[in-house]
Amino acid sequence: EAGVTQSPTHLIKTRGQQATLRCSPISGHTSVYWYQQALGLGLQFLLWYDEGEERNRGNFPPRFSGRQFPNYSSELNVNALELEDSALYLCASSLRGKDEQYFGPGTRLTVT
C-alpha cells in the first residue's frame, strides 16, 4: 500500500513569491493535515481538511491557505513568502474517525 506522497521534495522561492505544495493521502484516507516544522519552532499544526472542507486551522496568518480536492489530495498555498516560512512542510492523512495520522516525506521550502 502506497504511503502519503508529497511534491515537490524541495522548493526554493524568493521573498514575496507564492509557493504551492501538494499532498496525496493514503488510499481510503479522507482527512489531510498540514504541519510546519521550522528550525527552533518545532512541529506546528497548520490545517486540517476532511471531505473537501477546512475543519481546523492553526495559529497561522491567512496567507497560508489550502484546499482538498474530490480525490482527497490536497494543496497548501503560501502567499507573499517571508524568510521565516523556510521550513519542512509535512502532510499527514488519516481514516475518518481514526486518530492515527500517517505522514509523508515532507517538502522542504527555502525562501531566499
Add this chain to the structure above:
Amino acid sequence: AQKITQTQPGMFVQEKEAVTLDCTYDTSDQSYGLFWYKQPSSGEMIFLIYQGSYDEQNATEGRYSLNFQKARKSANLVISASQLGDSAMYFCAMRAGRVSGGYNKLIFGAGTRLAVHP
C-alpha cells in the same frame, strides 16, 4: 492549555539495551490520544505507537511499548533491544480533544534525539 513536554533533549543507549524516552502531557480534555513518532535524518515522520485516553492496557507494537500513566499524565516510550537503525529524533504528540477546540490537530513535544551506540 495543551502541552507536551519532553525533558530529554538527547539520549544515548548501547545496542541491544532497552531505553525509555520520557513524555508528559497537559490537557483538560477527557478524550485524547497520545502518539510517538520517529523522525530519521531524512525528515519523514514515522508513526510508531498510539494510546487512547480510555485504553486501559498499555499499547505495544513490536519492540515499542507505551508506558501510559494517566494519573501522572505521562506517556513514556520504551524501546526494547535497541538497534543502530533506531538512532533518530523521537517526538511525543497528543491529539487534542473536541472540548478544547483542538479537535484532530496534533500537538508535538520538542523531541528527544536518540543515539544508539554499537
